[in-house]
Amino acid sequence: MNHFMPIKFINYRVTSMKVFIKSSSTVQSKFDLGNEMKSFNDKKQFKKALDLFDKHTKNNIEMHSSLVITQALKACTHIKDVQRGSDIHRLISSRTQHDFHILASLLHFYS
Template identity: 30%
Template sequence: MNQAIRFLSIQQKNNIKFLDSSSIKLNLILKKMFDSKQYKQAFELVDEKFDTCTDITIASAIKACAVSKDYTRGINIHRKLSPNSMNNSYIQGSLIQFY
């Protein structure tokens, strides 16, 4: 039990987002929208729920910006990223593809 508490404490200090049911649902909805090329609606949802998005979702949004050629939105997403998100390899890869 103490190890679990210590682990959670370390993760919180590192500012890692934990998945809860709302972020999982959001990820699934956005994935379906991106896959069906409903970019406008998906980007509006990303803007509205940005704080709930996981790094994987943000990486997908950046890739969708590249595919849809919505460069302004991609740059805006990039500007909103936290330092921890900037260190995420999925986001780094998406940014490389975007730029």
């Protein structure tokens, strides 16, 4: 019975690594999305930034990083899409109290 313990431990470690790798790749992809959107915004390709945002949102805006949200709001600000920015604000309203980056982007958007 004692010889089965190392196998259980190895299985646990492999499972833990799979979860870690999956979560790391999700974080990395969110970071990449934000940086790609920022790149579009820096090149004044605001519609492309929003198209990319739409492609990755699929009604799950709460999963996006602050960087992604701020880049979407920045694009809305520059193309003066008040409705779109307001919709994003409405969808993330629960996050605005605790995220100063998003708050700053919202202030800039509405000003």
